[in-house]
Amino acid sequence: MLDSKTPLVEMTDISISFGGIHAVERASVDLYPGEVVGLLGHNGAGKSTLIKILSGAYKRDTGIIRINGEEATINNPRDAKAYGIETIYQTLAVADNVDAAANLFLGRELTTPIGTLDDAAMESKAREVMGRLNPNFRRFKEPVKALSGGQRQSVAIARAILFNARILIMDEPTAALGPQETAQVGDLIKQLKSEGIGIFLISHDIHDVFDLADRLVVMKNGKVVGTARTEDVTKDEVLGMIIVGKVPARAIPGPGALSE
Ligand SMILES: Nc1ncnc2c1ncn2[C@@H]1O[C@H](COP(=O)(O)OP(=O)(O)OP(=O)(O)O)[C@@H](O)[C@H]1O
Numbered sequence: 200m201l202d203s204k205t206p207l208v209e210m211t212d213i214s215i216s217f218g219g220i221h222a223v224e225r226a227s228v229d230l231y232p233g234e235v236v237g238l239l240g241h242n243g244a245g246k247s248t249l250i251k252i253l254s255g256a257y258k259r260d261t262g263i264i265r266i267n268g269e270e271a272t273i274n275n276p277r278d279a280k281a282y283g284i285e286t287i288y289q290t291l292a293v294a295d296n297v298d299a300a301a302n303l304f305l306g307r308e309l310t311t312p313i314g315t316l317d318d319a320a321m322e323s324k325a326r327e328v329m330g331r332l333n334p335n336f337r338r339f340k341e342p343v344k345a346l347s348g349g350q351r352q353s354v355a356i357a358r359a360i361l362f363n364a365r366i367l368i369m370d371e372p373t374a375a376l377g378p379q380e381t382a383q384v385g386d387l388i389k390q391l392k393s394e395g396i397g398i399f400l401i402s403h404d405i406h407d408v409f410d411l412a413d414r415l416v417v418m419k420n421g422k423v424v425g426t427a428r429t430e431d432v433t434k435d436e437v438l439g440m441i442i443v444g445k446v447p448a449r450a451i452p453g454p455g456a457l458s459e
Pocket residue numbers: 217220221222240241242243244245246247248249402403
């Protein structure tokens with residue numbers, strides 16, 4: 200039976216190599232409903248590669264993925280979507296020249312019984328989902344290129360959750376945004392969390408995730424250095440994990456932990 204003790208996602212002993220490079224080596228991470236897990240590490244640490252295995256963009260060499268406690272077969276992005284896994288990348292993947300509703304339904308448009316586009320239904324659903332995420336949003340009739348970065352990101356997030364995503368992967372979602380827009384995305388994340396959606400929040404900057412994440416996973420050279428509840432560690436301790444791989448007392452060491 201499903202309960203809050205069953206992880207939404209359990210990735211165990213995941214490895215993948217490209218040529219001779221171990222991009223990810225024996226990495227294990229998990230995610231619970233309504234939880235934000237921050238995935239941290241320097242450039243090239245293996246963060247994006249690990250989550251691309253979950254989103255179906257890459258196929259792992261070894262390891263097991265469980266979704267809601269059951270072993271999952273994820274060989275491509277379509278498989279991942281069928282498990283309720285959606286991904287938001289740093290490059291805002293929105294179509295600039297059409298409005299919010301058109302973006303939400305891009306490639307999965309609603310049609311009327313006679314086969315024409317059901318614009319009224321799409322706009323009404325867009326207003327409902329955007330209203331949940333960003334109640335102040337009013338600019339439904341404008342092409343999204345006219346929107347602010349934060350508003351555009353809320354369109355991308357609405358698109359991801361429209362089809363009932365339970366697991367959201369956000370890879371550097373604020374990389375292209377200013378401080379005010381970054382704060383807006385933070386509010387969106389809190390809203391999604393309150394709806395029970397689990398979120399992997401990836402960043403190479405601790406400041407982006409420290410205030411939002413319930414737990415932190417640090418990677419270095421393709422390996423997990425350690426996992427900690429955010430409330431159990433200081434920013435300096437997390438920096439120590441990122442930079443030298445030193446794991447503080449209240450964190451759980453992984454295969455990449457510095458051995459003394
Ligand atoms: N398709 C690929 N082919 C070859 N090597 C790859 C491929 N994808 C990733 N790598 C390598 O795997 C390693 C991990 O890269 P990855 O993109 O996962 O790092 P990251 O932690 O997301 O870094 P960043 O913070 O820069 O986004 C790097 O050495 C990278 O060059």
